[in-house]
Each structure stands twice: as C-alpha cells, then as structure tokens.
Amino acid sequence: MPSASMYRKCTNHPRLPSPGLPGLSIRSTPFSKRPSAMRSILALGKRIAEAVAVMLFLAMFSIFLLQVFTRYVLNHPLGWTIEVCLILYIWLVFWTAAFLLQESEHVTFSMLAEAVSPAKRRIFMIIGSLCLMVGFGSALPTVVDYVDFMQIESAPITQIPLSYVYAIFPVFLLAVTLRSLLRLISLIRQRPAARPAKPPVPAAGPDKLSSSDQHEAMSK
Structure with missing residues (x-):
C-alpha cells in the first residue's frame, strides 16, 4: 500500500508541456483568467x-x-x-x-473641459455622449429613407446606384449611436475620483518667520 510520502512525490511532479504546444502546461488556465x-x-x-x-x-x-x-x-x-x-x-x-x-482620435474641442475639475469634466462627457446618441440616433431613420430613395439615381459612368454609394452613411450613424450609448453607460457607472487630501501645513519655524518676528523672538 503506498504511503503518504510516496503520494506527495507523485502529485508534486513538475508540469509537463502539452504535445504540439510548447510552453503550455497540461493544467487548464483558470476560468477567471480567460478572456471573456x-x-x-x-x-x-x-x-x-x-x-x-x-x-x-x-x-x-x-x-x-x-x-x-x-x-x-x-x-x-x-x-x-x-x-x-x-x-x-x-x-x-x-x-x-x-x-x-477612438474617441480621442476624433477632432474635439476640449479647452473648456480641461479647464474644470474631473467631476465637472465627467458631466461634460456625459452630456456630449448623450447629445451624440440622440442626434445621430434621431437622424438614422431619415438617412435610411433618403438612401433608399437614391436608388432611382445612378453614377454617370459606372451606373452604380447611388443607394449603394451612400449605404455607408446609415452604417456610420448606427455605429456612432451605439458607441455613444456604450460610452454613456460607462461614464454613468464610473465613480468620480476622490479629491486628494491636502497636505498638512507645517508649523512656522524660525526660518519661516520674518526678520522683525525673529528679532522679537530673540529679544524675548
């Protein structure tokens, strides 16, 4: 009958690489570390x-x-x-x-947002994302209707229907609307950063006093 020491020796063996996949161990990766x-x-x-x-x-x-x-x-x-x-x-x-x-790669006017505190900047970003989502989302049905109407026209040389040429516009509006919605949800869930505590004011020593105060302290 195998003893406890023999069992520990058998279970504490080094990990063996899996065949055909160098560098990977036989044990599976934990579920929490796998990409979602x-x-x-x-x-x-x-x-x-x-x-x-x-x-x-x-x-x-x-x-x-x-x-x-x-x-x-x-x-x-x-x-x-x-x-x-x-x-x-x-x-x-x-x-x-x-x-x-990305949002940072688009042309933006950020002078006003950078001049305020992070909490107010977050409010500006929420308002901006909401405006983009509402504006582009409300324009989407009209743009889709216009693109569908443009199938009666064709390009002069290739005779490609203009509805195919402008079909990217509804795709662009839908993508911006969804990205603005996701950004809005992320900003609402994000907690504002706490303000850092102010460092304590050091007590005024002799070197911090004015010349008149130092003269009075020495006379006393």
Missing part, C-alpha cells in the same frame, strides 16, 4: 473592420495607379477609375471613422 466572450467578439470584430479598411484602401490605390498608367503612359485614360476612386474613398473614410477611430 464579449472581449473576444469585440477583438474579432475589430480585426474584420481592419481587414475591410485595408481592402478598401488597396482597391482605391490600385485603381488610382491604373488611372495614372492609362493617362500618362498609354495616353488613353479610363473614365470609370475616377468615379470608383471617389466611391471607395467615401466608404473608406466613414468605415474607418465608424469602427476603427
């Missing part, structure tokens, strides 16, 4: 948005080079290249602003 499902979904969505932005930029740049080549080398420019570049540029700008740019 929401964080994984957001990371996957960001990678997809970055991939779409890269493809839009590569397509626009390739068509731009084709336009330069046909105009200055072949002396036979293609008319559709300018139109497609403009459409791709519109999609690239609004797609990037909707899904990739």
